Amino acid sequence: MHELGLLQSVVRAVDAAAAKAGAGSVERVGVRVGALSGAVPQALRGAWPIATAGTRLAGAALEIEELGAAVWCDVCGSEQPVDQFYALRCPACAAPCGNLIRGREFALAFAEVPDQLPD
Ligand SMILES: [Zn+2]
Numbered sequence: 001m002h003e004l005g006l007l008q009s010v011v012r013a014v015d016a017a018a019a020k021a022g023a024g025s026v027e028r029v030g031v032r033v034g035a036l037s038g039a040v041p042q043a044l045r046g047a048w049p050i051a052t053a054g055t056r057l058a059g060a061a062l063e064i065e066e067l068g069a070a071v072w073c074d075v076c077g078s079e080q081p082v083d084q085f086y087a088l089r090c091p092a093c094a095a096p097c098g099n100l101i102r103g104r105e106f107a108l109a110f111a112e113v114p115d116q117l118p119d
Contacts, residue, residue: 003043006106007031007051011013014111018056023113027054030063035084037106041066069103 012033018026033039041064048062070079073090080092081099090097 003039004047004082005074006039007047009097010108011051011055011057013108014057014062015055017111018113021113024056024113025058026060026111027044028061028063028112029112030065030078032065032067032105032107032109034067034105036082036086036100036103040104046080058061063109065109067102067105072099072101073097074099091119 010029014026014029018024019056031044033041033044044064044065045062052058058069065089069082069084069086071082071090072078073093073095073102075093075095076090078092080090080097082091082100082103088098
């Protein structure tokens with residue numbers, strides 16, 4: 001599963017950061033997912049418990065921020081939103097356009113650890 005691999009790299013990074021910060025657990029994790037990243041939000045949610053099992057992230061909530069994709073069209077001189085059926089043409093003027101400026105992201109947006117009292 002493609003989504004599991006993507007999540008595992010995020011989980012490893014957050015788990016390591018939590019360990020460094022002395023946090024025993026992580027409460028919430030947010031990821032940014034571009035419309036053309038190839039990751040399906042529903043599959044990410046399904047893979048989340050598997051990716052986090054046995055880590056500080058076990059039981060953490062996953063928040064997915066979906067980002068729309070867009071191209072820059074030189075003919076229109078502007079940014080144009082595209083969807084997953086985008087076929088290398090500007091949706092506004094139909095000029096050939098391969099200038100994807102947004103939509104392939106898969107990135108960690110934030111991670112929150114519970115408030116802890118000093119020992
Ligand atoms: Zn155009």
